[in-house]
Amino acid sequence: MKLSVAAALSLAASEASAHYIFQQVGAGTSVNPVWKYIRKHTNYNSPVTDLTSKDLVCNVGASAEGVETLSVAAGSQVTFKTDTAVYHQGPTSVYLSKADGSLSSYDGSGGWFKIKDWGATFPGGEWTLSDTYTFTIPSCIPSGDYLLRIQQIGIHNPWPAGVPQFYLSCAHISVTGGGSASPATVSIPGAFKETDPGYTVNIYSNFNNYTVPGPEVFTCSGSGSGSGSGSGSTTPPSQPTTSTTLPTSTIPTSPSGCTVAKYGQCGGIGYSGCTSCASGSTCKIGNDYYSQCL
Numbered sequence: 001m002k003l004s005v006a007a008a009l010s011l012a013a014s015e016a017s018a019h020y021i022f023q024q025v026g027a028g029t030s031v032n033p034v035w036k037y038i039r040k041h042t043n044y045n046s047p048v049t050d051l052t053s054k055d056l057v058c059n060v061g062a063s064a065e066g067v068e069t070l071s072v073a074a075g076s077q078v079t080f081k082t083d084t085a086v087y088h089q090g091p092t093s094v095y096l097s098k099a100d101g102s103l104s105s106y107d108g109s110g111g112w113f114k115i116k117d118w119g120a121t122f123p124g125g126e127w128t129l130s131d132t133y134t135f136t137i138p139s140c141i142p143s144g145d146y147l148l149r150i151q152q153i154g155i156h157n158p159w160p161a162g163v164p165q166f167y168l169s170c171a172h173i174s175v176t177g178g179g180s181a182s183p184a185t186v187s188i189p190g191a192f193k194e195t196d197p198g199y200t201v202n203i204y205s206n207f208n209n210y211t212v213p214g215p216e217v218f219t220c221s222g223s224g225s226g227s228g229s230g231s232g233s234t235t236p237p238s239q240p241t242t243s244t245t246l247p248t249s250t251i252p253t254s255p256s257g258c259t260v261a262k263y264g265q266c267g268g269i270g271y272s273g274c275t276s277c278a279s280g281s282t283c284k285i286g287n288d289y290y291s292q293c294l
């Protein structure tokens with residue numbers, strides 16, 4: 001059998017892709033069948049990279065159809081699970097947004113607040129890379145229906161040569177036995193900016209502290225409600241300076257000043273060429289081994 005180049009390429013793409021999808025969720029530390037309580041999206045295991053896109057809310061083509069609502073007691077634990085363990089370095093966060101009507105018709109355009117960050121620990125700049133993320137629903141938030149959104153940002157290809165990658169999904173939950181707190185909220189898209197230090201940071205160079213993008217984490221004891229002074233940083237900036245130097249071959253760098261013509265390769269494992277696309281095109285991930293200016 002003869003395959004056309006295009007068919008062979010797309011076969012290779014589907015086989016080589018091994019990113020991760022947040023596709024299971026559950027109360028406590030167990031999880032339920034895939035997509036039972038999570039909006040199924042059409043992005044397979046690809047990331048969202050446009051900071052202004054609606055796709056940043058619940059992922060590309062996310063559908064509420066047939067999604068059931070998971071009942072969760074305020075103050076109790078919830079767990080998300082991926083198909084393949086998260087492996088791109090970067091932070092993971094969890095957000096909530098209260099539905100202003102029924103969850104099945106709520107598009108996430110209301111306010112969001114953050115309830116959990118897994119940032120970097122120092123020295124070393126270690127990340128929590130796992131297939132399982134367990135966190136606690138704050139005990140003081142009002143009862144009711146919420147979109148529960150988990151997001152991991154792959155920052156392994158430093159900006160601006162590379163673009164941080166958002167892997168994310170939204171679950172439907174109903175919080176019971178809550179309180180009367182009113183967390184300060186942000187909009188998604190809107191909460192993440194190309195000027196956030198946690199977005200622009202180069203983790204291969206003098207990486208000594210890290211602030212997770214987005215608002216501060218809301219807690220019932222005060223922070224995140226507009227008056228707290230904490231931040232997403234998991235380490236004070238005054239940590240001793242111990243930078244880890246990686247072998248040059250693993251540092252994605254772009255020969256300065258070069259640009260890749262439209263349709264040319266601009267990234268992928270083992271690729272060491274130019275990563276900036278000619279104006280009018282942007283670097284899109286095809287799979288781990290091939291990104292193209294489109």
Ligand SMILES: *[C@@H]1O[C@H](CO)[C@@H](O)[C@H](O)[C@H]1NC(C)=O
Nearest residue numbers: 197198201209210211212237
């Ligand atoms: C590290 O801390 C400094 C000083 O507070 C801050 O300016 C910088 O943005 C932080 N870097 C990251 C990546 O969060």
Ligand SMILES: [Cu+2]
Nearest residue numbers: 019088287288
């Ligand atoms: Cu990748």
